[in-house]
Amino acid sequence: MPSDLKTGSLLKTLAAMKPGGDFLELGTGTGLSTAWILAGMDTASSLITLDNDAIFQEVATAFLAGDDRVTILHTDGEKWIQENTDRKFDFIFADTWPGKYNHFCQTIDMLKKGGVYIVDDMCEQPNWPEGHQGKVAALIEDMDQLADYTVTKMHWSTGIIMLVRQ
DSSP states (O other): OOOOHHHHHHHHHHHHTSTTOEEEEEOOTTSHHHHHHHHHOOTTOEEEEEESOHHHHHHHHHHHTTOTTEEEEESOHHHHHHHTTTOOEEEEEEOSSBTTTBSHHHHHTTEEEEEEEEEOOOSOOTTOOTTHHHHHHHHHHHHHTOSSEEEEEEOSTTOEEEEEEO
């Protein structure tokens, strides 16, 4: 499910707040959110975006691979997170299960101090599979228990939650 216009605009604005930043997107999809993030990034910033769906990645690659600030990876998100826990980022947009519902703690540990973690689709959606609401509730509960992070929940757009590492 691609991010909507409001989410894209927010991603662009937040990206603009991290000049020279290191960015990570988990769940490239067709590259719509990737394009929004790139639109906010300055020329000194870099973005790694990854997805396990080769067909979607072909679309993203066709439109975005010419931008030398982005590295598009076709890989399993869980495996990538496990292999890159030593990496640190200023901005992480988790738009897929790995980094959001799986390996959440490992992912937010990859934030630099002052780094922002963003998830969308946190308000109930008509296309959610049965039982998904429980996963969302559990993730929100985990976020509420975090120390050293500022949490903001927005019942706006598709439901966005942001964490900032203190």
